Amino acid sequence: MNDEQLKRWMEKRKQRKxxxxxxxxMEGILAGNLTALSSAITLLESNLPQDKxxxxxxxxxxxxxxxxxIRVGITGVPGVGKSTFIxxxxxxLLQENKKVAVLAIDPSSEKSGGSILGDKTRMQELSQQSNVFIRPSAAGDSLGGVARxxxxxxFxxxxxxxxxILIETVGVGQSETVVHSMVDFFLLLMLAGAGDELQGIKRGIMEMADALVITKADGDNIKKANLARREYQNAMHLFPPNKNEWIPKALTASSLTNTNIDKVWQTxxxxxxxxxxxxxxxxxxxxQDKYWMNESLKELLMADFFLNSAVKxxxxxxxAAVxxxxKSSFQSADDLFEFYKQNR
Amino acid sequence: MNDEQLKRWMEKRKQRKxxxxxxxxMEGILAGNLTALSSAITLLESNLPQDKxxxxxxxxxxxxxxxxxIRVGITGVPGVGKSTFIxxxxxxLLQENKKVAVLAIDPSSEKSGGSILGDKTRMQELSQQSNVFIRPSAAGDSLGGVARxxxxxxFxxxxxxxxxILIETVGVGQSETVVHSMVDFFLLLMLAGAGDELQGIKRGIMEMADALVITKADGDNIKKANLARREYQNAMHLFPPNKNEWIPKALTASSLTNTNIDKVWQTxxxxxxxxxxxxxxxxxxxxQDKYWMNESLKELLMADFFLNSAVKxxxxxxxAAVxxxxKSSFQSADDLFEFYKQNR
Incomplete structure (x- = not known):
């Protein structure tokens, strides 16, 4: 790099900073500028002290x-058609003159903050519209970090x-619980199958759902989808009633023929x-605010303990003694805690 | 109390101490003395520093x-017939020449350590046998304390x-999870019903069960019980397989006619x-040893934080700010944690 190049580079860098x-x-975000929003989210994901x-x-x-x-969580096993549904x-939603943001959460993901391409190619039509903001999975090494x-x-x-705000999650692991605890409405996408559709989804997820959508309800699949819908609607009646008085709904929909997509929104x-x-x-x-404050405190307290080198x-x-x-588990915990108090 | 009475009382008290x-x-326990065992458990439950x-x-x-x-957890909703089954x-088990201890766990219980009567009258025949030790719910103000x-x-x-060791739990609240994490085998008692038997039991409990017993399978109830057994056996096939390679069993049994009680033991x-x-x-x-060590550490860390008066x-x-x-939940947690570090 010669002096001239270096000077230009320094200039550019300063401007970018x-x-x-x-x-x-802030000004950009409040004006609805997508580049500003995108840069701001990149800052959230940065580990540099100044960026933090x-x-x-x-x-x-x-x-x-x-x-x-309205914050909507969308989950379902791989293959259920999450991208096409979204x-x-x-x-x-755009036809209803709404501004739509799509975020994704995937704690197992190793994608960096920059690999926007994956999601944009998945949702090709949507990503080309104005009034839409699509952002791929936040990277992170802990579930708590990704959640934050x-x-x-x-916000x-x-x-x-x-x-x-649509928040998409991969239908495996703990991410559903995390998403469920940060959304207003939790939507579960399901495939019509022959009983074994329950295998792929983690137990407990169905109970979290405010609505369940049987996807790919088109062509030869319509009959099977309707049958599955009735079965799930019945199954959901077995659950204890929700405190919010909402009775979870079961629907069928097709992203291919655009059938019932409006019904999901109405729901x-x-x-x-x-x-x-x-x-x-x-x-x-x-x-949820209180929950995340508590979770975050727990994580900080645990880290302070477990990362203490003397404690380690x-x-x-x-x-080993336990x-x-x-030694009993409880006695060991008592002794360790006393040791930590002396050495923190 | 006159001097003579006082002297006698002091004498007695000293002997008891x-x-x-x-x-x-220790000597009494190793010799299998039930009075020593009972006094030792009372000590566990005491909050006096010397007793601790x-x-x-x-x-x-x-x-x-x-x-x-072998540590066996037994749970089921009230009315399922837990006491008569036990x-x-x-x-x-006594006929098989085994020594049997029955413990109970009920974090919601307000029973004191001394109210043995309740359980003994519930299990009148069993409580009169030798080689049996029955102990009612441990009292405690936290689930962690009761678990310990x-x-x-x-032990x-x-x-x-x-x-x-049979550990009985009331079929409500969090006690099932606690018991599940301290036993080798988890037995769920269920009533035959018309679908709504699922209502009473907390979701997730069925998945924990190593065996499920439909109780009261006698007289007019036999047919219904057999039907329920088949339904549950089918339902359990939908669960993800256990890591321990054990396939959970569904059985029917009657405590009234003593039917299949031996089969439960064989299972x-x-x-x-x-x-x-x-x-x-x-x-x-x-x-489980590691789990309880961790749980106990978490409880100690949280208590140290939340009971700190400055933190409070x-x-x-x-x-309130959140x-x-x-303020965001995470920012508040960060600030609170820093404050705690300065003031602990």
Missing amino acids: EALTKDNL VTAKELVSACLPHAGNS ESFGMH KTREAI LCEAAGFEI ILSFQNQTKINGWFKQKRQS DRLKAEE LKGE | EALTKDNL VTAKELVSACLPHAGNS ESFGMH KTREAI LCEAAGFEI ILSFQNQTKINGWFKQKRQS DRLKAEE LKGE
Whole structure:
């Protein structure tokens, strides 16, 4: 690099840095600028100390402008047609003049923050529209970290004026529980099958669903889909009633023929309407706020303990004593905790 | 009280205290003395500092003699016939020349450690036999505390030579999960009904069961019970397979006519046999040891934080800021944790 090149490069770098100040980004976000929103979310995902400070200021500044959306979690096993459903559903929402953001959560993902391509090619039509913001999975090494990034990204999208936030999760592992605890409405996509459709989905997920959509209800599959819908509707009656008085719905839909996509939206709207009237909507968001504060505290407390180097050595010895039957689990915990208090 | 009475009382009190030394109790327990075992468990449940020290020493001394039993958790909704089942089942085990201990866990219970009467009158025949030890619910204000007392009581019973430990739980709340994580075999009692039997039991419990017994399979009820058994056996095939390679069994039984009580025992024996051969029996106990060590550490860490009086005040303010949308849950947690580190 010669002097001239270096000078240009330094100039560029300075401009880029300036563009990433809190105030610049904030102004962009409130104006609904997608580049600003995107850069802000990249800051959330950064591990650089300086970026963390800016991200923190940005989230605080956005919070008063956040909250005015409906947050919808969408899950289902691989192969259920999540991407095509989100594409059809998103296009429908655009026709209703809504601004739609699509976020994804996948704690097992090793994708970096930059690999937007995967999601954009998956939702080709949707990604080319205005009033749409698509962002791939937040990367992260812990579920708590991914949750934090996703939840704060929701706030930024809301501050940018997005009215519907779709949060997609892969239908395996713990991510459903995480998404469920940050959305207003939880949608489970299911395939019509012959009984063994229950195999792929983790137990407990069905109970979380506010609505269940049997996908690919088109052509030869319609009959089977309707049958599955009735079976699930019956099964859901066996569950204990929801505190929010909402009775989970079972629907069929086709992303191919665009059948019933509007019904899914109507269902979400009537849920929103009902829970806003009975106060549950706000109550749930507040309990989610408290939940994440608590979870985050737990994670910090545990990390302070388990990452303490003196504790690490002692922990191994105590664990060995417990496994050999020399000490009870509780006694070891008591002793370890006392040791930690002396050495923290 | 006159001087003479006072002297006698002091004398008695001294004798009783002496009888409760670690060495005396230990000797009694290893000899299988039920009074010593009972006094030792009372010590476990005591909150007096001196008793805690003795209990701690006692548990440590008993541990090398513990472990030689099969620990069976028994749960089911009220009305399913748990007491009568345990009575029949216990009597059967005595006929097989086994020593049987029955413990109960009920975190919601307000019973004190002394109210043995309730359980003894429930299991009238069993409680009059030798080779049987029946102990009611451990009292406690936290699930963790009750778990600790119960788990340490198991060790004491084992040291006293009891070969089968039955741990009964009330079929509501979180106690099933607690019991599941301290037993080798988990038995779920169920009533035959018309579909709505699922209503009473918490979701997820069925998946934990190593065997499911439809109770009251006698007289007019036999047909219904057999039908329910088949339904549950089918339903259990939908569950993901167990890591221990055991396929959960569904049985019918009657405590009234003593039908199939022997089959339940045979099922437990073949489970024990299979999991001892494939190594899962030991592996599960070790993971339970680790689990309780971790749970106990978490509880201690959380208590140290939440009971810190400076933190308490700050927590209220932070929670209010989060609920008003002034601060994100994660930011509040970060700030609270920093504050705690300065003030602990």
